[in-house]
Amino acid sequence: MTEDTRLLALLRSAVPPVVTAGPSRDLWPLVVKQSQERPEWSWLDVGLAAGVIIALLIWPELLMLLAYHF
Amino acid sequence: MPDEVDGDLLERFAHGDQDAFESLFRQFEHEVYGWILRIVRDANAAEDALVEAFWRAYRGRARFDSSRSFGAWMRRIATNAALDQLRVARRDALRLGNDTSRSAPAPASDSLRESIQIAFGRLPPKLHIVAALALIEEQSYAEIAEALDLPIGTVKSRVFRATRALREELARLGIRV
DSSP: OOHHHHHHHHHHHHSOOOOOOOOSSOOHHHHHHHHHHSOSSOHHHHHHHHHHHHHHHHOTTHHHHHHHHO | OOOOOOHHHHHHHHTTOHHHHHHHHHHHHHHHHHHHHHHHOOHHHHHHHHHHHHHHHHHTGGGOOTTSOHHHHHHHHHHHHHHHHHHHHHHHHHHHTOOHHHHOOOGGGSOHHHHHHHHHHTSOHHHHHHIIIIIISOOOHHHHHHHHTOOHHHHHHHHHHHHHHHHHHHHHTTOOO
16 A cells, blocks of 8 residues: 555545535525625725726726726 | 526526526535535535525626536535635634644544544645545546636646645654555
């Protein structure tokens, strides 16, 4: 038995593969709740968008750089 | 993951139809949950990551290309949600001062199994994820690469690093493998 094989065998015996039976409860209501409570746009998204707009107002030539990446 | 998904359903999902979203959730929740559980190895954490993953999918629905596999796209999102869950667990453990990566007692009297579990728990999340999927769950490199959105070569390299890190950690715990 090589060192790697021995390590793998030990690892699998100490941390065996999981047996899945599915979630313990219906999680759909939580997904719905989360999508209603959490805004799709975070403050970071808003801040970044505002930053881009301000930068474009100050340096309009950056528009060409942005256009290149789209 | 089952991926015989009706194109119309995917189109409706991409346009924000809640019924289409629920239908996709019902179709994929078990597979996504199983995939996440293989990574985080904790049922509660897996359920949290599942909810987070589907919320992220819904938030990013406009970026989904309905001509491509929903299952593969969902698995990638789920993998990222699971990775975030691993990072949070690690940070919480650090904050609470029971981080096994720093403060575990010398395992002279512990069982070999416990030492291996400790060493596995000490792997950084990026190595932990490939070790869990490749070494324990025996998922293919191609599957892992797709889920992590990485080249197969990078996955192989991380598996190699994970194995080396495990061996080093075990050596620190006084166990030569």
